[in-house]
Structure formats: structure tokens, C-alpha cells
Amino acid sequence: MSEGFEPRIVGFFCKWCTYAGADLAGTSRLQYPPNVLPIRVMCSSRVDPVFLLTAYLRGADAVLIGGCHPGDCHYIEGNYYTRRRVALLKNIFETLKLDTERLRLSWISASEGPRFAKVITEYTENTKKIGPNPAKNKIFI
Amino acid sequence: MAKTNNKTDAKSMKGTVISTKEGLSKAITDFLKQAFEKNCFDTILIPVKVPANDSYAWVLLKDPALLDDANPLAPIMPVQGGKALSSILKHGVTDSSIAAVIRPCEMKAAIELYKLKQVKLDNITLITMDCPGVLPLKDWFKNPDEGEKKFKDIIKKWDDKDVRPLCQICDKFSVPLNEENATYPDLHFGVLGCSDGTGFVIPGSSKGEEILDTVGLTATKEVDKWESKVNEVTTQKRKKRSEAHKALNKEVGGSKNLPVAFALCINCHNCMRVCPVCYCQHCYFDSEALNKPPEVHLMRAAQKGSLLFKPDCLLFQVGRMSHMTLSCVSCGTCEDACPMSIKVGQVFSMVADQSQDAFNYQAGRSKDVPHPLRVFEDEQELDQVVTMCKDILETGEHK
Ligand code: SF4
Ligand code: SF4
Ligand code: FES
Numbered sequence: 001m002s003e004g005f006e007p008r009i010v011g012f013f014c015k016w017c018t019y020a021g022a023d024l025a026g027t028s029r030l031q032y033p034p035n036v037l038p039i040r041v042m043c044s045s046r047v048d049p050v051f052l053l054t055a056y057l058r059g060a061d062a063v064l065i066g067g068c069h070p071g072d073c074h075y076i077e078g079n080y081y082t083r084r085r086v087a088l089l090k091n092i093f094e095t096l097k098l099d100t101e102r103l104r105l106s107w108i109s110a111s112e113g114p115r116f117a118k119v120i121t122e123y124t125e126n127t128k129k130i131g132p133n134p135a136k137n138k139i140f141i
Numbered sequence: 142m143a144k145t146n147n148k149t150d151a152k153s154m155k156g157t158v159i160s161t162k163e164g165l166s167k168a169i170t171d172f173l174k175q176a177f178e179k180n181c182f183d184t185i186l187i188p189v190k191v192p193a194n195d196s197y198a199w200v201l202l203k204d205p206a207l208l209d210d211a212n213p214l215a216p217i218m219p220v221q222g223g224k225a226l227s228s229i230l231k232h233g234v235t236d237s238s239i240a241a242v243i244r245p246c247e248m249k250a251a252i253e254l255y256k257l258k259q260v261k262l263d264n265i266t267l268i269t270m271d272c273p274g275v276l277p278l279k280d281w282f283k284n285p286d287e288g289e290k291k292f293k294d295i296i297k298k299w300d301d302k303d304v305r306p307l308c309q310i311c312d313k314f315s316v317p318l319n320e321e322n323a324t325y326p327d328l329h330f331g332v333l334g335c336s337d338g339t340g341f342v343i344p345g346s347s348k349g350e351e352i353l354d355t356v357g358l359t360a361t362k363e364v365d366k367w368e369s370k371v372n373e374v375t376t377q378k379r380k381k382r383s384e385a386h387k388a389l390n391k392e393v394g395g396s397k398n399l400p401v402a403f404a405l406c407i408n409c410h411n412c413m414r415v416c417p418v419c420y421c422q423h424c425y426f427d428s429e430a431l432n433k434p435p436e437v438h439l440m441r442a443a444q445k446g447s448l449l450f451k452p453d454c455l456l457f458q459v460g461r462m463s464h465m466t467l468s469c470v471s472c473g474t475c476e477d478a479c480p481m482s483i484k485v486g487q488v489f490s491m492v493a494d495q496s497q498d499a500f501n502y503q504a505g506r507s508k509d510v511p512h513p514l515r516v517f518e519d520e521q522e523l524d525q526v527v528t529m530c531k532d533i534l535e536t537g538e539h540k
Contacts, residue, residue, distance in 0.1 A: 049460070053460055084513060087529035088463065088466070088499075089463050092462050096492065097390070104533065106533075119532070119534060122534065123533060139448070140400040140401070140454075141396070141449075
């Protein structure tokens with residue numbers, strides 16, 4: 001089924017770190033799969049779990065939040081709240097037996113271009129492995 | 142003896158024996174009359190039968206004579222007491238003191254709302270009782286007189302087969318014995334384990350003790366009988382609860398079953414509006430944010446092959462969970478209000494038990510334990526949180 005399947009991954013990236021990390025990966029001419037649709041946010045804590053859920057339920061094959069490493073948030077503690085919210089959403093997914101594998105949180109700093117490329121590569125590969133999001137063509141979702 | 146609301150040593154609980162010959166409700170209203178006379182509080186928030194005799198409503202009572210129409214153990218719960226209390230006290234306290242006579246789950250909602258800054262509890266005397274549950278609204282309205290009779294029987298036999306599905310599996314029907322940092326009601330009326338026609342009034346705080354002293358009912362008796370029965374019933378209910386949740390999980394879990402479970406949802410959002418802990422004035426799911434121009438719908442329909450109207454039913458359900466599951470007190474008010482008889486309360490309580498467990502939290506247990514989404518740990522973050530957020534690179538699990 002996943003032969004030739006190119007996943008669509010929605011990424012919510014913090015402007016101060018992961019988004020800059022993506023920039024660095026680009027300017028350093030690192031290769032990574034073009035499957036991520038990046039959305040820039042001012043801080044990972046700007047991302048309400050409902051954003052992730054919306055992307056997932058509307059058929060994104062995977063969702064990624066990128067934030068500053070713990071302790072490095074531009075707003076001091078935003079990403080600690082993010083961590084708890086994402087953990088909570090994953091817990092809800094677990095209870096409802098939805099795909100926790102389609103939700104990811106990664107800490108990627110502005111200087112970690114290679115790490116950015118690696119995360120995207122791995123996440124894309126993994127999403128290819130698990131196949132398309134079944135929500136994609138379900139009417140009643 | 143209890144000095145604060147936070148008694149950790151349940152063993153030290155004392156109570157006063159009261160007569161419940163004419164029923165627990167009557168015993169409570171009689172007590173309230175005495176306390177009213179002695180100026181223990183100025184007003185009482187309590188369920189009162191409506192003039193048409195077919196329902197109950199929350200009333201803020203000033204006139205003790207009206208207590209004759211009040212029923213602390215109303216057979217139904219059309220409005221959750223925590224929500225009623227918050228609508229009075231959202232914008233601050235008055236000097237006058239209010240006694241809120243509410244069920245244990247309503248007190249839990251009030252505590253959550255207190256932590257979410259939606260109610261001030263300073264001048265409130267919280268009064269609860271052992272709760273047998275309430276009847277589903279749908280059953281009640283078929284025949285309220287029958288309902289009254291049926292409920293009298295339920296109280297007498299403590300039989301839970303006709304109460305709401307969530308009441309049947311409620312393990313927090315009394316006070317939180319043996320729970321760390323638990324916040325106790327100022328006064329609790331306990332009947333479990335007591336011989337027929339008697340019960341206990343038990344103070345859970347120094348305020349409660351003072352009230353009992355004032356009305357001449359100083360608490361001196363051991364309440365072991367009651368405690369051990371509460372513990373016994375709690376154990377039974379917990380077992381029933383986890384079995385019910387397990388069965389429900391089989392039924393609704395998974396991306397195939399979940400949409401089926403909510404397929405009948407008509408998107409009325411009643412469940413959210415009556416939920417005591419869904420306090421936002423402007424809910425995202427009611428906002429214009431989800432009303433898109435036609436092109437967007439057409440695009441989605443084209444991508445999917447078809448699009449349900451209104452769309453985003455599951456987004457509402459799971460989104461609401463992601464906002465409030467840690468505060469859900471499993472009261473079942475949502476389910477009672479659902480016109481489509483969806484098991485919305487049962488699903489929410491199942492998710493709530495899991496998520497609260499993961500955060501080592503119990504909604505409404507303690508005024509002093511902060512809401513998990515309002516705080517965080519740096520190095521010492523909860524294991525569950527850290528594991529859930531482990532990156533692929535760190536775990537290498539998908540290599
Ligand atoms: S979601 Fe339902 S069961 Fe949970 S607190 Fe709200 S009304 Fe009560
Ligand atoms: S009350 Fe029932 S029908 Fe209405 S939105 Fe909630 S689940 Fe859907
Ligand atoms: S500023 Fe990057 S996570 Fe808060």
C-alpha cells in the first residue's frame with residue numbers, strides 16, 4: 001500500500017530554534033526529505049493540542065512539534081508546558097488507541113541543522129513504514 | 142482533631158450520631174435549620190423542587206422556611222452543583238457566608254474550578270453526603286413521581302442498578318479517605334455502615350467543628366463503622382469501574398470504532414455547555430475558527446472524496462478532552478444532557494482516569510495540589526511525561 005507513498009507531515013516549528021535550525025540545514029545544503037510542511041510559531045507553547053489534533057484528524061500522515069531544548073526556551077518556560085501538553089495528548093491517543101506514532105515532539109536548536117535533517121529523515125522514513133493516516137479518507141472523522 | 146481542610150490522618154475522624162429515621166435528606170435539612178438559627182451561615186445553596194413538582198433547581202436560600210421544599214439528595218442532577226457555585230462566586234466573595242449543600246462530585250468540580258480561578262471558596266461552607274448517585278434525566282422525565290419513589294428505594298437499599306451509568310461506577314461517592322493531601326468538605330453526612338435510622342455528621346475542617354459546636358453537636362464519636370463501609374464500597378466500585386472502562390475501551394477504541402461511537406453526535410455542544418469544568422466563556426469549538434469559506438470545504442471534500450456535515454465532530458470531542466480531561470470529575474452531567482444518548486460521559490471518564498493517573502493527579506481531590514498543566518518540572522519531570530515525549534533520535538526505536 002505504501003509503495004511510492006510520500007507522507008505529508010505537518011510541522012509546527014518554534015521561530016527561535018527549530019525553524020532557525022531548518023534554515024541552517026538549508027543554508028548548509030544538507031539533504032532531507034521534502035515531506036514536511038513547516039508552520040512557524042513564536043514558541044512551541046503556542047501550539048494548542050487542538051492544532052496537532054486538527055492536522056491529524058484532517059489526514060496529515062504525521063505531526064511534528066519542534067521547540068527549543070528544555071531550559072533554552074526564549075520565553076523561559078514555554079517548552080516545559082509544551083512537553084506536558086504533548087504528553088497529555090499522547091496519553092489520550094493511547095487510551096483511545098489512536099496512532100501515537102504520528103505525533104512527535106523534538107527539541108532542535110538554531111545551531112542544530114544536522115539534527116534537524118536527521119529528525120526529518122527519520123520521521124519521514126518511519127511514517128512511510130506505518131503508511132498513510134487512515135483518517136485521510138474516512139468520511140466520519 | 143482536624144484543624145484544616147487537609148487531614149491526612151483519616152483515623153482521627155470523629156462524628157456525631159444523628160437520626161435519619163425520616164430519611165437522610167430530612168436529617169440534613171433539619172440540621173441546616175438549626176445551623177441557620179445559630180447564624181452559622183447566611184445563605185444556603187441547595188436543590189429545591191420546582192413549583193411544577195417535576196424537577197429540581199439550585200436555589201440560594203435566605204428564608205429557612207423554604208428548606209421544607211429543599212432536597213439535598215435530589216433524585217436528579219440537571220445542573221452540576223460545581224457549576225452553580227461558580228456562577229455565583231466567579232467574580233469574588235461577599236462577606237456573607239454561604240453553605241453549599243452538594244454531592245461529592247460537585248464538590249470536586251468546585252475544587253477544580255477554584256484552582257482554575259473560576260470560583261472563590263473563602264466564605265463557603267462545603268457540605269456533602271454519601272451519594273447513591275442520581276437517576277438519568279431521561280428516565281426521570283418519563284414519570285417524575287415514579288422517579289421519586291424509585292429514588293427513595295435506591296437510597297434505602299444503596300442499590301445502583303437504576304442510577305446513571307457513571308454513578309454506577311463512581312468510586313468517589315463519599316469523602317476521600319486515605320488520600321494524600323485530600324481536601325475534605327467542612328461537613329459530611331455519612332450513612333454507610335450505620336445502623337438503620339442513624340447516620341453521622343462528620344466535620345472535615347475546623348470550620349465544620351465550630352459549626353457542630355455551635356449547634357451543640359460536638360463531634361466525639363468514632364466513625365470506624367462508616368469508614369470501613371466506605372472503604373469496602375470504594376473497593377467494589379473501583380473494580381466495577383475498571384471493568385466497565387475496559388469493556389468500553391474495546392467498544393470505542395481505535396480509529397475504526399471511535400467515529401462510530403460518536404456517529405450520532407449532532408454537534409449541539411450540550412455536553413460541553415453543561416460540563417462543570419468546561420468554563421471558557423468563548424469555546425474554540427463554538428467560534429468562527431471552524432466555519433470556513435465554501436472553497437475550503439470543497440477542497441477537503443475533494444481530498445477526502447467526501448466530507449461530513451457538520452465536519453469535525455471528533456475534533457470537538459477529542460479536542461475538548463485535550464483541554465479538560467485532567468479536570469474531569471466523571472460526574473456524568475454531559476451524558477445526561479446528550480440528546481443522542483451517546484456514551485460521552487463514560488468515554489470522557491475513561492480517558493480522564495488514564496490521563497489523571499499519568500500525571501499522578503485526581504481531579505478535585507485537593508485544593509493544594511496544582512493542576513498539572515499549570516506547572517512543570519525541569520529535571521524531575523514525571524516519568525510518563527518524559528517517556529511520552531522521547532524523541533526518535535534518543536530512543537532509536539525506529540532505526
Ligand atoms: S466531561 Fe462530563 S463527566 Fe467529565 S466533568 Fe464534564 S460533565 Fe462531568
Ligand atoms: S451533547 Fe451529545 S450530540 Fe450534543 S455535541 Fe455532545 S456528544 Fe454530540
Ligand atoms: S521559544 Fe522555542 S520553545 Fe519556547
